[in-house]
Amino acid sequence: MNWTEFIFGKLSWSVFPQSPIAMGGGIFMVLVGFAIIFLITYYKKWGYLWKHWFTSLDPKKIGVMYIAVSVVMLVRGSADAFLMRAQQATSVGASQGILSASHFQQIFSAHGSIMIFFVAMGLMFGLINLVVPLQIGSRDVAFPFLNSVSFWLFVAGAALINLSLIVGDFSTAGWLSYPPLSELAFSPTSGVDYWIWSLQIGGLGSLLSGINFLVTIVKNRASGMTFMRMPMFSWTVLGAMSLVVFAFPILTATLALLALDRTLGMHFFTAGGGGNMMMYVNLIWAWGHPEVYILILPAFGIFSEVVPVFSGKKLAGYTSMVLSVIAIVFLSFTVWLHHFFTMGAGGDVNAFFGIMTAVIAIPTGVKIFNWLFTMYRGRIRFTSPMLWFMGFVVLFTLGGVAGVLLAEPAADFQLHNSLFLVAHFHTMIVSGVLFGYFAGFTFWFPKIFGFTLDERWGKRAFWAWLVGFILAFGPLYILGFMGATRRLDHYAANLGWQPLFIVAGIGAAIIGLGLICQVIQMYVSIKNRHKNRDTTGDPWGGRSLEWSTSSPPPAYNFAVLPVVHGRDAFWTAKQSGTVAAHRYEDIVMPRNSAIGIFIAGFVFLIGFGIVWHIWWLAILGLIGEFVSMLLRMFDDDTEEIISAEHIRVHEAAHHSRHATI
Amino acid sequence: MKSSIAHESLTIGNEKLPIESRAADNTTVFGFWMFLMTDFVLFASLFAVYAVLRGNTFGGPAGKDIFNAPYILTETILLLSSSFTCGLALLSAHKNSKRFVVFWLGVTALLGASFVAMELSEFGRLVAGGVGWQTSGFLSSYFTLVGTHGLHVALGVVWMIVLTTSIVMRGLTRGNLRKLMLMSLFWHFLDIVWIFIFTIVYMMGIN
Numbered sequence: 001m002n003w004t005e006f007i008f009g010k011l012s013w014s015v016f017p018q019s020p021i022a023m024g025g026g027i028f029m030v031l032v033g034f035a036i037i038f039l040i041t042y043y044k045k046w047g048y049l050w051k052h053w054f055t056s057l058d059p060k061k062i063g064v065m066y067i068a069v070s071v072v073m074l075v076r077g078s079a080d081a082f083l084m085r086a087q088q089a090t091s092v093g094a095s096q097g098i099l100s101a102s103h104f105q106q107i108f109s110a111h112g113s114i115m116i117f118f119v120a121m122g123l124m125f126g127l128i129n130l131v132v133p134l135q136i137g138s139r140d141v142a143f144p145f146l147n148s149v150s151f152w153l154f155v156a157g158a159a160l161i162n163l164s165l166i167v168g169d170f171s172t173a174g175w176l177s178y179p180p181l182s183e184l185a186f187s188p189t190s191g192v193d194y195w196i197w198s199l200q201i202g203g204l205g206s207l208l209s210g211i212n213f214l215v216t217i218v219k220n221r222a223s224g225m226t227f228m229r230m231p232m233f234s235w236t237v238l239g240a241m242s243l244v245v246f247a248f249p250i251l252t253a254t255l256a257l258l259a260l261d262r263t264l265g266m267h268f269f270t271a272g273g274g275g276n277m278m279m280y281v282n283l284i285w286a287w288g289h290p291e292v293y294i295l296i297l298p299a300f301g302i303f304s305e306v307v308p309v310f311s312g313k314k315l316a317g318y319t320s321m322v323l324s325v326i327a328i329v330f331l332s333f334t335v336w337l338h339h340f341f342t343m344g345a346g347g348d349v350n351a352f353f354g355i356m357t358a359v360i361a362i363p364t365g366v367k368i369f370n371w372l373f374t375m376y377r378g379r380i381r382f383t384s385p386m387l388w389f390m391g392f393v394v395l396f397t398l399g400g401v402a403g404v405l406l407a408e409p410a411a412d413f414q415l416h417n418s419l420f421l422v423a424h425f426h427t428m429i430v431s432g433v434l435f436g437y438f439a440g441f442t443f444w445f446p447k448i449f450g451f452t453l454d455e456r457w458g459k460r461a462f463w464a465w466l467v468g469f470i471l472a473f474g475p476l477y478i479l480g481f482m483g484a485t486r487r488l489d490h491y492a493a494n495l496g497w498q499p500l501f502i503v504a505g506i507g508a509a510i511i512g513l514g515l516i517c518q519v520i521q522m523y524v525s526i527k528n529r530h531k532n533r534d535t536t537g538d539p540w541g542g543r544s545l546e547w548s549t550s551s552p553p554p555a556y557n558f559a560v561l562p563v564v565h566g567r568d569a570f571w572t573a574k575q576s577g578t579v580a581a582h583r584y585e586d587i588v589m590p591r592n593s594a595i596g597i598f599i600a601g602f603v604f605l606i607g608f609g610i611v612w613h614i615w616w617l618a619i620l621g622l623i624g625e626f627v628s629m630l631l632r633m634f635d636d637d638t639e640e641i642i643s644a645e646h647i648r649v650h651e652a653a654h655h656s657r658h659a660t661i
Numbered sequence: 662m663k664s665s666i667a668h669e670s671l672t673i674g675n676e677k678l679p680i681e682s683r684a685a686d687n688t689t690v691f692g693f694w695m696f697l698m699t700d701f702v703l704f705a706s707l708f709a710v711y712a713v714l715r716g717n718t719f720g721g722p723a724g725k726d727i728f729n730a731p732y733i734l735t736e737t738i739l740l741l742s743s744s745f746t747c748g749l750a751l752l753s754a755h756k757n758s759k760r761f762v763v764f765w766l767g768v769t770a771l772l773g774a775s776f777v778a779m780e781l782s783e784f785g786r787l788v789a790g791g792v793g794w795q796t797s798g799f800l801s802s803y804f805t806l807v808g809t810h811g812l813h814v815a816l817g818v819v820w821m822i823v824l825t826t827s828i829v830m831r832g833l834t835r836g837n838l839r840k841l842m843l844m845s846l847f848w849h850f851l852d853i854v855w856i857f858i859f860t861i862v863y864m865m866g867i868n
């Protein structure tokens with residue numbers, strides 16, 4: 001080993017992007033980064049951001065940061081989607097489209113990985129951070145410092161996956177990197193390593209968050225809030241976090257094994273050497289299928305909050321909702337094999353997993369009916385969260401039925417890896433998960449920021465997303481039946497597929513309009529924030545505890561911890577006119593800490609070091625890690641006290657605002 | 662059940678703890694149990710992988726060709742006795758005897774470190790004999806499963822050293838007692854994992 005190799009590992013000038021579109025993407029990312037840094041410096045906001053946001057252990061602030069990062073990643077992932085649609089609409093017959101095959105493969109791999117790990121997961125943890133402590137009547141999460149570590153690990157993972165745009169390339173092996181393609185023999189560049197380590201780091205953050213919120217919900221509920229009095233969103237989060245705790249370690253192990261294959265020449269999943277590549281597929285889906293439910297359960301919870309509030313009724317069938325969450329949690333570990341019926345595990349194995357997959361549709365169906373029953377004879381307000389719900393309920397049911405169709409092994413042998421499958425899971429993830437999170441974001445936005453979002457632009461965004469979605473994915477169902485496989489970068493002209501692909505491309509463009517509407521909505525809402533201010537803390541006529549405190553809530557959430565006497569705690573309190581007592585006490589809150597950032601920063605160095613085989617950097621990262629943890633361990637001054645007097649002043653201000661309207 | 666024992670042991674010493682602090686400690690212990698459960702799932706995955714790959718020797722040696730029963734038994738005894746001495750450290754904490762806590766933690770760390778040293782030397786012997794992790798799927802999964810456990814033990818030893826330093830410096834404070842509790846949970850957990858490794862990897866491998 002010579003010195004250059006020691007210092008730079010596998011890095012060299014040739015790893016920087018060579019093709020114009022890849023270079024454009026990289027340059028664009030760098031420019032956006034510089035623009036953000038310039039603006040923050042220009043407005044002298046570094047100190048403010050560092051002191052009040054980056055080092056904050058307040059889950060409300062961490063939640064906002066999660067959502068901000070996720071939105072940036074959503075833009076990145078959507079850009080990938082638009083490129084794919086453009087390629088498939090144009091790359092037919094003699095025309096080769098705009099992308100090379102290899103670049104196209106990188107783009108679909110990045111699109112899937114980014115959308116699941118850094119958009120859906122990020123939005124989910126963002127909303128959970130914002131809402132769960134408030135909803136269960138708690139001042140904080142169980143482990144505030146760990147929460148900050150989780151968030152910054154998520155950022156480190158996102159940074160690593162974006163770095164692959166500029167330094168080196170990304171994986172071409174799809175969003176789940178099946179071996180043997182993802183093994184060193186067939187993917188010799190560092191692309192798959194980027195995939196492994198960005199997911200490993202982000203996944204570690206998710207795992208720690210999962211533990212944190214599981215413990216928070218079990219231990220920090222307000223006095224009197226028994227499990228069967230807990231709001232549905234918190235219930236679904238409890239379900240999702242249980243799944244995180246059981247499923248994410250499998251992902252950690254699987255990624256580590258693939259990394260050992262690639263880095264140390266082991267033979268877990270290699271084609272030769274006694275490896276077993278189908279074991280990888282089993283392991284990754286033993287995590288991957290629960291992951292789908294990790295994402296969708298909180299969306300179900302959001303709708304279970306939105307629908308009762310905007311129908312003016314209590315949620316229908318609360319107990320059956322709870323039972324169906326629990327059923328989904330258990331059943332989601334019994335269906336993973338339906339992702340690879342064609343592996344050839346045999347008729348009885350396939351039959352078992354096919355039946356279980358049909359069975360898991362039942363609790364989901366229970367939920368759909370309960371929401372509809374909640375609306376039935378309600379006084380429905382057609383606000384944008386409600387529109388997202390109604391778009392969801394139609395599309396999600398259709399997509400679900402397509403899923404049950406795929407669950408029949410005999411049909412699956414025809415549809416496996418076709419665009420029908422792609423259309424199915426996008427229906428679940430976009431019109432299920434994403435619509436749900438959009439609804440939740442609109443619903444809880446006034447709670448966090450103190451003013452409501454502009455409804456006009458919100459509704460425009462919804463219609464663009466809905467129409468765009470139907471146009472973009474409707475044709476894919478049909479194309480799947482016609483035999484179009486997923487991940488096609490080119491097809492023959494005489495297949496007659498191009499018109500449908502063009503329609504899908506137009507659909508994607510309309511979704512893009514939806515995104516633009518959302519940007520405008522944000523701009524207009526901030527501009528008109530004084531007009532739309534929420535002085536009551538309860539803009540929608542809410543039912544659960546988060547609406548009982550001011551908007552935005554103080555750092556300590558509740559001046560006096562609430563006591564719960566039934567379901568829909570805040571609604572009942574409003575009906576009976578009970579007002580919380582005004583005897584305030586000092587509150588102990590965690591002090592800000594920058595160590596979470598250091599820990600994640602060093603993990604980033606470790607990840608980058610391993611991707612490029614720069615071993616001294618990885619070792620440096622490990623040492624930094626150890627020192628950071630020591631610093632935290634020997635830091636006694638981690639708490640601060642908010643005085644009763646301070647609380648009294650804040651509360652008086654809130655109550656006087658409340659009284660003036 | 663176990664966590665309530667844990668909770669009891671946190672109220673020891675001459676500090677009278679307010680109810681909120683006890684609840685906070687209780688939450689920490691519960692959270693640590695959750696973490697151990699995730700670690701358990703991680704090991705379960707590695708065990709499953711080992712079970713799938715243990716026959717894939719690819720022309721290389723099988724378990725019975727490389728495992729040395731007396732050597733493994735010595736390792737096992739070292740680790741099991743370290744669990745015992747770790748328990749003694751906790752008992753000393755109950756009696757509020759800082760000196761004995763430090764002593765027994767030292768003994769535990771020493772036993773743990775000897776275990777790690779024995780494992781490393783066994784790995785070194787195998788690799789030097791041309792039986793490395795690159796040889797076959799079986800050996801990849803063997804080195805990874807046993808090595809992951811060994812890495813945990815090594816990290817446990819480091820944690821123990823840091824904790825002992827903290828106890829020497831600051832005494833049996835509430836924070837230190839809580840960390841001692843968590844550390845001992847971790848240590849017993851590693852013991853349990855080792856029992857599985859001993860049985861599934863070594864005993865079933867030798868026969």
